[in-house]
Amino acid sequence: MGFxxxxxxxxxxxxxxxxxxxxxxxxxxHMVPGDPxxxxxxxxxxxxxxxxxxxxxxxxxxxxxxxxxxxxxxxKGDLGISMMNxxxxxxxxxxxxxxxxxxxxxxxxxxxxxxxPMAMAAAVFxxxxxxxxxxxxxxxxxxxxxxxxxxxxxLILGMTWHLLPISGRFDPRxxxxxxxxxxxxxxxxxxxxxxxxxIALKYIALPAFCQALLGIALITRLLRADIxxxxxxDFVIMARASGVPERVILFxxxxxxxxxxxxxxxxxxxxWQLSGSxxxxxxxxxxxxxxxxxxxxxxxxxxxxxxxxxxxGLLFTIVNLLVDISYGVIDPRIRYG
Amino acid sequence: xxxxxxxxxxxxxxxxENQGLIEExxxxxxxxxxxxxxxxxxxxxxxxxxxxFTGRYWVPxxxxxxxxxxxxxxxxxxxxxxxxxxDEYGRDVFTRTVWATxxxxxxxxxxxxxxxxxxxxxxxxxxYFGGAVNELIMRLTxxxxxxxxxxxxxxxxxxxxxxxxxxxxxxxxxWWPGYCRLVQAQVLSIREEDYVEAARCIGANRPRIIFNHxxxxxxxxxxxxxxxxxxxxxxxxxxxxxxxxxxxxxxPEWGAMISKGREFLPYGWWYSTFPxxxxxxxxxxxxxxxxxxxxxxDPRARR
Numbered sequence: 001m002g003f004x005x006x007x008x009x010x011x012x013x014x015x016x017x018x019x020x021x022x023x024x025x026x027x028x029x030h031m032v033p034g035d036p037x038x039x040x041x042x043x044x045x046x047x048x049x050x051x052x053x054x055x056x057x058x059x060x061x062x063x064x065x066x067x068x069x070x071x072x073x074x075x076k077g078d079l080g081i082s083m084m085n086x087x088x089x090x091x092x093x094x095x096x097x098x099x100x101x102x103x104x105x106x107x108x109x110x111x112x113x114x115x116x117p118m119a120m121a122a123a124v125f126x127x128x129x130x131x132x133x134x135x136x137x138x139x140x141x142x143x144x145x146x147x148x149x150x151x152x153x154x155l156i157l158g159m160t161w162h163l164l165p166i167s168g169r170f171d172p173r174x175x176x177x178x179x180x181x182x183x184x185x186x187x188x189x190x191x192x193x194x195x196x197x198x199i200a201l202k203y204i205a206l207p208a209f210c211q212a213l214l215g216i217a218l219i220t221r222l223l224r225a226d227i228x229x230x231x232x233x234d235f236v237i238m239a240r241a242s243g244v245p246e247r248v249i250l251f252x253x254x255x256x257x258x259x260x261x262x263x264x265x266x267x268x269x270x271x272w273q274l275s276g277s278x279x280x281x282x283x284x285x286x287x288x289x290x291x292x293x294x295x296x297x298x299x300x301x302x303x304x305x306x307x308x309x310x311x312x313g314l315l316f317t318i319v320n321l322l323v324d325i326s327y328g329v330i331d332p333r334i335r336y337g
Numbered sequence: 338x339x340x341x342x343x344x345x346x347x348x349x350x351x352x353x354e355n356q357g358l359i360e361e362x363x364x365x366x367x368x369x370x371x372x373x374x375x376x377x378x379x380x381x382x383x384x385x386x387x388x389x390f391t392g393r394y395w396v397p398x399x400x401x402x403x404x405x406x407x408x409x410x411x412x413x414x415x416x417x418x419x420x421x422x423x424d425e426y427g428r429d430v431f432t433r434t435v436w437a438t439x440x441x442x443x444x445x446x447x448x449x450x451x452x453x454x455x456x457x458x459x460x461x462x463x464x465y466f467g468g469a470v471n472e473l474i475m476r477l478t479x480x481x482x483x484x485x486x487x488x489x490x491x492x493x494x495x496x497x498x499x500x501x502x503x504x505x506x507x508x509x510x511x512w513w514p515g516y517c518r519l520v521q522a523q524v525l526s527i528r529e530e531d532y533v534e535a536a537r538c539i540g541a542n543r544p545r546i547i548f549n550h551x552x553x554x555x556x557x558x559x560x561x562x563x564x565x566x567x568x569x570x571x572x573x574x575x576x577x578x579x580x581x582x583x584x585x586x587x588x589p590e591w592g593a594m595i596s597k598g599r600e601f602l603p604y605g606w607w608y609s610t611f612p613x614x615x616x617x618x619x620x621x622x623x624x625x626x627x628x629x630x631x632x633x634x635d636p637r638a639r640r
Contacts, residue, residue: 017483136374139621140621154602155606
């Protein structure tokens with residue numbers, strides 16, 4: 001009963017947060033001194049044409065009315081229409097989102113796969129060279145301007161050595177695998193098309209690596225500190241005294257207890273990676289939400305900006321909810337209340 | 338370690354009165370110096386401050402920081418005349434990279450300061466007064482935290498019009514929620530400490546309790562966060578410059594320079610590379626300083 005009630009309350013709490021978020025974004029994006037209609041209409045537009053456009057997008061009405069109209073559409077899954085390309089925003093988001101999700105998921109996996117062993121090595125060989133190396137790697141990767149690193153890697157691996165493609169998501173000369181999830185790696189696996197899978201993997205390698213740096217750094221530092229802390233607890237000393245092999249102590253006793261804070265951080269990591277996607281997608285011309293956000297912001301296109309904000313906010317909230325739930329799986333002592 | 342009271346004027350008296358504090362500082366400094374990386378961080382930052390505030394007097398081509406053209410030497414590689422090469426207008430990349438240091442350091446300071454002060458004030462109010470005020474402020478903070486900052490900053494900068502000032506404004510007003518959350522949590526726990534209770538009992542008024550008893554005890558947590566945050570602020574500003582909504586030409590700014598150099602990457606690697614290295618050095622310096630600070634100030638991480 002307790003858990004179900006907790007879950008219901010958390011899910012219901014998403015609604016006011018999203019309403020608040022929509023108000024904040026709406027106010028910010030509509031307080032602009034710039035005139036998006038004029039921008040959309042082009043420099044030669046007559047006053048009449050501009051007026052017609054204003055009516056079409058409903059921006060001639062007062063702000064609260066505009067907001068209510070927007071919210072009314074939202075309940076029907078309508079996120080408005082882009083002023084620039086006249087596509088429904090919901091359609092564009094559906095097209096761009098899988099690309100971003102794929103990038104974020106792959107880089108999260110990379111971050112865990114590289115970060116967790118690095119943290120363990122650093123903790124086990126504390127104050128010796130593996131620790132120093134992992135500290136320097138972590139601090140350098142968190143200090144790295146990823147868009148710059150991306151460019152340098154493009155230059156070296158792509159342009160000079162021709163090892164990896166420079167930008168984009170897939171080879172334009174090869175047909176896409178049939179669309180199931182929109183994530184090319186998954187789609188090509190579903191279609192059992194290993195050739196396409198290889199191509200998609202090559203294209204995602206560089207952007208995912210750049211995106212993963214932050215995760216690698218954060219996981220390494222946080223997990224190292226937690227492993228060291230757990231290592232000093234009584235039950236570890238007890239296990240050691242009883243002659244349990246060090247390897248078993250590390251994996252079975254220490255790691256499981258130390259991972260809790262790292263899992264808690266995954267929610268924030270997800271949010272940071274969504275932020276990072278703005279930069280990564282710009283550098284690698286990755287057709288995802290980040291690139292869409294940049295293009296919309298540059299043209300003062302309200303509706304996509306609103307749509308993106310709400311989508312990102314919703315995702316972030318859901319991921320944090322999942323993180324909170326997963327505590328209980330890792331540590332059964334935690335009770336929800 | 339004893340200083341005679343009144344031996345050397347006010348300085349001696351101050352030292353005598355604050356012996357405990359001085360001792361604590363001395364120990365912190367010792368711990369700080371134990372970590373070679375933190376000392377390296379301090380060295381990097383001193384070097385950067387020197388470059389930032391004296392750079393304009395010794396750069397080889399001060400005019401190149403603005404809009405000048407020397408078409409005959411455009412896109413030349415690094416040489417003795419142009420250490421970091423030249424850009425598409427023949428301007429010296431070294432001069433512009435050095436010039437940009439000051440801009441980034443000042444902008445980073447403004448962002449962390451403004452964001453920090455807003456966050457500390459709001460968090461302090463929420464934590465101390467509690468109740469409905471707390472609910473209101475913290476729900477707003479939650480909403481702001483729901484939104485990865487750069488999307489909002491992007492929207493604000495785009496709306497206000499692209500410029501470095503607007504980028505700083507946008508980042509400053511999206512920077513506070515982290516501080517608000519931190520300070521609120523700190524104040525909530527410190528508020529219940531015995532010494533605050535004691536101050537309340539002897540009739541200290543609210544501002545006195547907040548400013549003399551509660552805030553000084555939040556300070557170490559805030560310092561750690563601020564020093565770790567500074568590099569991130571510099572990075573975010575450069576990110577906005579890179580996207581094109583931050584600094585506009587001819588202002589020399591690392592992100593904007595890297596973005597411009599991207600067009601010439603295949604045959605002018607130096608154009609983007611050197612501003613990137615400068616930026617990495619800056620952020621790295623502040624991050625290892627922050628790491629060292631945390632080791633000294635945060636007892637949990639002290640091991």
